[in-house]
Structure formats: C-alpha cells, structure tokens
Amino acid sequence: MPIDVDEVRRQTRGLRSVVHFNNAGSSLMPAPVVDTVVGHLRREEDIGGYEAAEEADDRLENVYSSVARLLGARPEEVALAENGSRAWAAAVYSFPFTPRGRLLIGSTEYAGNVLALRQLAEHNDLEIVVLxxxxxxxxxxxxxxxxxxxxxxxxxxxxxxxxxxGLVNPAAEVGKRCRAAGVMFVLDACQSVGQVPLDVQALGCDVLAGTGRKFLRGPRGTAFLYVRAALLDRLEPSMLDGHSARPAGSSGFEVRSDARRFESWESNAAGRLGLGRAVDYALDLGLDAVQERVAGLADRLRTELASVRGITVHDRGITRCGIVTFTVAGSDAGGIRRLLADHRINVSVAPRSFPAGTPPEAEMVVRASVHYYNTEAEVQRLVGLLQ
Incomplete structure (x- = not known):
C-alpha cells in the first residue's frame, strides 16, 4: 500500500519549520515517537526512574521483539545500545582473533569502523585488505x-x-560467499535500516548493527545489534557487568546466553521506548513502500540536479538509495550547506572519498538525503535555489 504522505507529514511536526534533507544524519522524528519518549520522561519525573522502568517493563521487553521483526531475527539475537558504533564494536571486539589473520573490508567503510579495525589489527597482528x-x-x-x-x-x-x-552494496551476495567460506560477516546497516527492507537470513550476515536516529526516525542515542544465535558462544564481550554476566562458583562468572551479553546495566529507558515506537512505525508503513518512495524521490532529485549547469552528481551503484551527493562548480560544499540553511533547508556535507583507502583531505560533497515524508515540491525548491 502506498504511503499516505499527507498523514506522515501531519505527524512530523518539524516540517512546519524546515525542509529536511539530512535524514542520513538524523531524521525528523514523528509525533508518536516524540510523545513516547517525553511521556516516559514525565513518568520518571512523577514517580522515579526505576519505578517508571518497572511500570514499562512489558513495553521495554517488546522493543526486542519489534527489532527482531524488523530484521527477520529472534528476540534473543537482539541487543540494544546507545549508538551504532558501540553496537558494532561490542561484537567486533569480542571476536577471538588469532595472529596473522586477514580482515577484508570495503573501500567505502565508515571511518570509525576503520579506526577500530586498525586498532584490532595492531593488537592482534592482523592484516587489513581493502576490497x-x-x-x-x-x-x-x-x-x-x-x-x-x-x-x-x-x-x-x-x-x-x-x-x-548513494549506492547500496550487494550485501546478500557478500553474505552468500562468506557463509560458503565459513567466514564471519559483519554488516554495518546504520544508513540502510529504515529506508530499505532488511532480512538477516537473506543477507547472510552473522552480525548487524543499526542506529535509531537516521532513516528509522528514532531518537538519538539509540541503536541495536543483531548477533546470529549460533555465533553467540564464540563471542565473549570485552567488558562485563551485572547485566551481561553473573557470578559462578567462588571466583568464576557466567556470561548471558543471549545477545544481551553485549549490553550494560544502565540504559536510557525513554530512548529505548522511542526506538521501539520508531521501529513499529516503520513496520506499519511497510519497508517495501518506504524503499519505493525514498528511491523514487532520490532519483528525481538526481535527475533535476544533473540538469543544472555546474552541478555534478557523484552517486554510483546499481541499486541506489535516498542519499544524493553532488558538487557545485565554483562553490565549496560547506558554503552550499550554509546557503541552503539560510533558506531553512537542511543538508549536510560528506567526503567524496573514504578513509579506508584515501587521505583525510579528500574533496567534500553536498549530501542531500531524502525520506518518504519529503515531497516533489521540496525537491524543486532545493534545485531552484541552486539554480
């Protein structure tokens, strides 16, 4: 069923103030998500943090089920975290590396992930190979x-x-090759979750990390981690507390059997409830419908931008998503971002090249990332200003 754009715009109060094309950074939350977060904070204000969490225990537990449905996983394979980088690192740092092993990464890896892998390579005598x-x-x-x-x-x-x-890497094909070779496959889905359907079985990944704030339209400071059940016993977290493990015997310990071994005791209950509401909101809309609208708007924006003299669109890939990157001849990306901000249009900037194989002084591009609540009229407004 097509998305009711008028209804989702009505539920997105931020659209009264801005045109938001920075969804790859942090989307505008829908009213039901904001109301969920604020409502729980009010309960904490009224009755206390622990008491409010106890009152919301069933709803907090349902967040794991919602994320599991989003990913085609089981609730016991899901952990919650404060951001995608921490979720990703919690699993990667727990892997039992042996010296002189090789780590294979893509050329467009997220900078923070590359830094973490370089540290692991240095500490474990590993080689990093950029595909x-x-x-x-x-x-x-x-x-x-x-x-x-x-x-x-x-x-x-x-x-x-x-x-x-703008591209979507062929993760399912990568997963198929890794599974056949018996090699652990870790997928960073922070920019894909919420704009494309995800199924960990079809993707063939052993680990998947995602964030709430981007296309999922959840609160900042929320994320999740999927770890395939068959792999859990091999991954012992680098840090434990009374939530992730328990005492065993006079001097031993026993790590949790589920993915919550990667969590810690204290957490943001309001944020987690907001994450769960954002996941349910996306599932109610349907990720197939979301992907269709996002991809359609992005393709229209690329076409309109490419028709303007002096603008170069830099997107690649067979399958493309809602992220559109471009440069304007004679103008730096930061200047374009500021110009658009003066007209209450949000975009961001990003490196055209990536840290896995390029220097940090790489050229910057303007990044306009659309979502299903954006409109064709907003696309035209952006392009008109650039003209």
Whole structure:
C-alpha cells in the first residue's frame, strides 16, 4: 500500500519549520515517537526512574521483539545500545582473533569502523585488505571471492550503505560467499535500516548493527545489534557487568546466553521506548513502500540536479538509495550547506572519498538525503535555489 504522505507529514511536526534533507544524519522524528519518549520522561519525573522502568517493563521487553521483526531475527539475537558504533564494536571486539589473520573490508567503510579495525589489527597482528570496487562503484564480489579462496580470513566487514555516493552494496551476495567460506560477516546497516527492507537470513550476515536516529526516525542515542544465535558462544564481550554476566562458583562468572551479553546495566529507558515506537512505525508503513518512495524521490532529485549547469552528481551503484551527493562548480560544499540553511533547508556535507583507502583531505560533497515524508515540491525548491 502506498504511503499516505499527507498523514506522515501531519505527524512530523518539524516540517512546519524546515525542509529536511539530512535524514542520513538524523531524521525528523514523528509525533508518536516524540510523545513516547517525553511521556516516559514525565513518568520518571512523577514517580522515579526505576519505578517508571518497572511500570514499562512489558513495553521495554517488546522493543526486542519489534527489532527482531524488523530484521527477520529472534528476540534473543537482539541487543540494544546507545549508538551504532558501540553496537558494532561490542561484537567486533569480542571476536577471538588469532595472529596473522586477514580482515577484508570495503573501500567505502565508515571511518570509525576503520579506526577500530586498525586498532584490532595492531593488537592482534592482523592484516587489513581493502576490497576493490567494481565498475559500478560497489564492493567487487569477485575480488572478495579471490581473497576468501586465499584463506586465513578472520572476518569480512562491510558498510551496507556508505555515508555518501548513494549506492547500496550487494550485501546478500557478500553474505552468500562468506557463509560458503565459513567466514564471519559483519554488516554495518546504520544508513540502510529504515529506508530499505532488511532480512538477516537473506543477507547472510552473522552480525548487524543499526542506529535509531537516521532513516528509522528514532531518537538519538539509540541503536541495536543483531548477533546470529549460533555465533553467540564464540563471542565473549570485552567488558562485563551485572547485566551481561553473573557470578559462578567462588571466583568464576557466567556470561548471558543471549545477545544481551553485549549490553550494560544502565540504559536510557525513554530512548529505548522511542526506538521501539520508531521501529513499529516503520513496520506499519511497510519497508517495501518506504524503499519505493525514498528511491523514487532520490532519483528525481538526481535527475533535476544533473540538469543544472555546474552541478555534478557523484552517486554510483546499481541499486541506489535516498542519499544524493553532488558538487557545485565554483562553490565549496560547506558554503552550499550554509546557503541552503539560510533558506531553512537542511543538508549536510560528506567526503567524496573514504578513509579506508584515501587521505583525510579528500574533496567534500553536498549530501542531500531524502525520506518518504519529503515531497516533489521540496525537491524543486532545493534545485531552484541552486539554480
């Protein structure tokens, strides 16, 4: 069923103030999500934090079920976290690396993930291999296959949707190759969750990390982690507390059997409830319908931008998403962002190249990321200002 754009715009109060094309940074939350967060904070104000959490225990528990439905997983395979980077790192840092193993990564990996992998490589005597891009700019699965056949691969880490350039990496094909080789596959889905359907079985990933604030339209400071049940016993968290483990015997300990072994005791209950409401909101709309509208708006924006003299669109890939990147001849990306902000249009900037294989001084591009609540008229307003 198509999305009722008028209704979702009515429920998005921020649209009264701005045109928001920074959904890859942080989307505008719908009213039901904001009301859920604020409502719980009011209960904490009225009766106390622990008491409010106890009162909301069933709803907090349902967040795991909602995330599991979003991913095609089981609730016991889901952990909640304060951000996507921490969720991703909680699993990756727990992997039992052996010296001289190889880590395979894409060329468009998120900078924070690359830094974490470099630290792990240094501490565990590992080699990082950056996989080539194919002619479309996405990860080259044939190069991946060659590296898998060389052997001694400890892990494959891939960002599903890079922070810029508009493409969706062929994660399911990567997962298929990794599963056949018996290699752990870690997928960063922070930019894809909420704008494309995700099914961890079809993707073939062992670990998937996602965030609430981007296309999922949840609160900042919320995220989740999926870890395949069969892998859990191999991954012992690098830090434990009374939530993730319990005493065993006179001097031992026993780690939780489910994915919550990657959580800690204290958490933001209001944020978690907001995350659950955002997941339910997306599921009610239908991720297929979301993807169709987002991709359609993004394609229209690319076409309109490409028709303007002096504007170059830099997006690549066979399958493209809601992230649109471009440059304007004679203007720097930051200046364009400020110009649009003066007209109450939100965009962001991002590096055209990526830290996995390029220097930090890489050229910056304007990043306009659309969502289903944006309209064709807003696209025209953006392009008209640039003209």
């Amino acid at each position: 080539r891009d194919d002619v479309h700019g996405q990860v080259d699965v044939e190069h991946l296959q060659l590296e898998l056949e060389r052997g001694n691969v400890a892990m494959v880490a891939l960002t599903h949707v890079p922070m810029a350039n």
